[in-house]
Amino acid sequence: MFQQIFNWRTAISVIAIGIVSSTIFYSIYVSNKIAKEERARVTAFGEALKIKSGSNDPHVLAFTNQIALENDDIPIIETNEKNIPTGVFINLDTVLIQSDASYLQKMVQKFSSLHDPVQVEIVSHPLTVNKYFYGESKLQNEVRFYPIIQLIIVAFFIFITFFALRSNYRSLQNQVWAGMAKETAHQLGTPVTSLEGWIEILSQNDDNEKIVEELKKDVNRLRLVSDRFGKIGSSPKLEIKNLIPQISAVVDYMKRRAPEKIQFTCEWFGENKINANISATLFDWVIENLLKNSLDAIEAKGNITLAMQKTTHSIFIDVTDTGKGIERYQFDKVFKPGFTTKKRGWGLGLSLSRRIIEQSHNGKIFIKHSELGKGTTFRIVLKNENN
Ligand SMILES: Nc1ncnc2c1ncn2[C@@H]1O[C@H](COP(=O)(O)OP(=O)(O)OP(=O)(O)O)[C@@H](O)[C@H]1O
Ligand SMILES: [Mg+2]
Numbered sequence: 001m002f003q004q005i006f007n008w009r010t011a012i013s014v015i016a017i018g019i020v021s022s023t024i025f026y027s028i029y030v031s032n033k034i035a036k037e038e039r040a041r042v043t044a045f046g047e048a049l050k051i052k053s054g055s056n057d058p059h060v061l062a063f064t065n066q067i068a069l070e071n072d073d074i075p076i077i078e079t080n081e082k083n084i085p086t087g088v089f090i091n092l093d094t095v096l097i098q099s100d101a102s103y104l105q106k107m108v109q110k111f112s113s114l115h116d117p118v119q120v121e122i123v124s125h126p127l128t129v130n131k132y133f134y135g136e137s138k139l140q141n142e143v144r145f146y147p148i149i150q151l152i153i154v155a156f157f158i159f160i161t162f163f164a165l166r167s168n169y170r171s172l173q174n175q176v177w178a179g180m181a182k183e184t185a186h187q188l189g190t191p192v193t194s195l196e197g198w199i200e201i202l203s204q205n206d207d208n209e210k211i212v213e214e215l216k217k218d219v220n221r222l223r224l225v226s227d228r229f230g231k232i233g234s235s236p237k238l239e240i241k242n243l244i245p246q247i248s249a250v251v252d253y254m255k256r257r258a259p260e261k262i263q264f265t266c267e268w269f270g271e272n273k274i275n276a277n278i279s280a281t282l283f284d285w286v287i288e289n290l291l292k293n294s295l296d297a298i299e300a301k302g303n304i305t306l307a308m309q310k311t312t313h314s315i316f317i318d319v320t321d322t323g324k325g326i327e328r329y330q331f332d333k334v335f336k337p338g339f340t341t342k343k344r345g346w347g348l349g350l351s352l353s354r355r356i357i358e359q360s361h362n363g364k365i366f367i368k369h370s371e372l373g374k375g376t377t378f379r380i381v382l383k384n385e386n387n
Contacts, residue, residue, distance in 0.1 A: 016158070020151060027147040034140050039118065041071050046120035046132045049078070049088065075135040077108055079117070083131065108133045173337075177355070181233035188226035195219050227281050232352070236279035236360055240386050243274045243308060243315070250284050251306055254291045262298055267307040274310050275386035282356045286365070289349040290319040290378050296342060297323025297376065310384050317380040318368060325372040334367070357382075 048064035055061065071090065078088035085104040089097070097103050111117070111133035118132040136144075196219060203212045248266060255264050268274070287306075294304045302322040309316050326334060333339050335354045340347030357365040357380055368379040 023147050023151060027143055031140060031143045034137075034143060035115075038074055038134070038137055038140065039115070041074060042076055042118045042132050042134045043120070045071055045076055045090075046078070046118050046130060050120050050122060050130070073137040073139070075107070075111075077104055077111065077133045079108060079131045079133060081129055081131065083108055083112075083133075086130070107135070111135050178233045181229045185226045185228075185230035185233060188222060188229070192219060192222045192226055195222070224281065228285050231279060231281050232356065232360075236282055238277040238279055238361070240275050241278050241280055241283075243276050243278070243317070244268055244272060246278070246280060246283065247287055247306060247308065247317070250287045250291065254288065254295070258295055261301040262295065263303045265303065265305045267305060269307070269309045271308075271310065273387075274308060274315060276315055276382050277361070277385060278382075279356075279360055282360055286353040286356050286380070287317075287319070289353045293349060293378075294319060294321035294323060294376070296345075297321055297325075299324070302375075310387055313384055315382045315384050315387075317382070318377050319380075320375060320377040322375040325374055326367060326370040326376055327372060328370075331367045331370070335365075 044067050048067040052061060052064040052068075055064075068090070073091060075091040076089060077092070078086045080086060085108060089104065092104075092107065100106075114135060115133075118134070119129045120132065122128045122130055195215075199212055199215050199219060202208045202215070251264055251266060258264070291304065291306075298304070298321055303320075304322075305318075305320045307316075307318045307320070335350045336347075337351040338347040339351075354365050357363045361382060363380060363382040365378065365380045368377040370376040
């Protein structure tokens with residue numbers, strides 16, 4: 001079970017999550033480092049201003065000016081203790097400052113939400129400080145947003161690649177399906193035609209009446225199989241059919257071949273006509289597949305119920321059995337070609353049914369409910385266009 005859940009998709013997802021989280025963690029780490037360095041630069045800026053204001057020495061002035069000017073990208077605003085701008089600032093839009101009197105105050109607000117201001121003591125008795133509110137440098141902004149942009153681009157590419165591969169795989173799969181089906185129909189067609197000829201000859205002798213009767217049934221079945229394969233290999237023509245007699249006929253056919261201990265029930269909820277656009281040959285095949293699976297799922301005794309009801313927009317067909325049930329994690333898997341738990345199964349019944357319902361009838365088929373040891377309900381949903 002572990003292996004079934006832990007498939008290659010899970011592995012790729014785990015690796016992807018690993019890459020994404022390590023990228024995010026690394027960028028947070030770098031960003032924190034930059035933040036520390038920038039705070040040190042803001043502190044140096046504040047200290048330089050303090051030294052500058054208390055000295056007339058040209059060397060000191062040149063040195064402090066250099067420190068102040070070195071910072072050419074972190075926006076800084078100096079305020080007094082009460083957060084009122086003193087008029088000293090760097091790396092801010094001077095045009096905006098001149099046109100909007102409250103701009104500096106607004107920026108102080110904004111910066112205070114980003115970082116605590118750096119405080120520089122000007123006088124110790126009584127304690128007076130200058131505060132330096134600062135924003136984010138371009139580098140810090142890039143470090144913060146670049147990985148996100150990068151991840152979005154990577155995700156976009158993965159998405160496109162995945163869809164391209166998937167549709168490529170699907171169209172390949174479709175070609176194989178259609179090709180195999182058409183070839184099978186073709187190969188079956190020739191011997192069936194010849195068998196029909198032989199039946200004609202046999203039927204000329206009255207002694208053969210019983211044999212001819214049985215042979216006809218088998219040949220008709222073979223014709224039906226050939227017809228099914230022919231139709232699934234091309235796009236079938238849909239016709240309006242009353243589903244009640246249509247499904248009843250399939251149920252009768254299966255009933256005759258089922259062990260007696262299995263009870264079949266049909267429930268139409270008082271309706272006697274539920275019309276739908278279907279390809280009868282293919283639709284019968286789906287019902288047959290579901291009923292066969294239900295029969296296989298019931299060990300000795302049990303019930304199979306076919307219930308159909310319509311609403312304004314949809315027709316619901318539920319096939320319920322009291323068989324062994326399906327585990328939740330396999331609800332989608334059972335529809336994959338080749339998935340089987342049976343010794344003599346091909347694992348094709350449900351994938352074929354899904355293909356017929358979804359691609360030829362524009363409907364849906366899924367497991368509505370299942371419980372281990374209690375039973376399963378498969379549901380088909382078709383559009384209600386003719387009632
Ligand atoms: N009604 C059901 N109850 C329990 N298990 C089911 C039921 N229907 C399908 N399954 C499970 O889904 C699997 C796939 O079903 P599917 O009809 O596609 O293939 P299969 O019946 O195994 O073989 P095939 O139909 O090709 O002969 C089955 O092997 C079975 O394990
Ligand atoms: Mg099956």
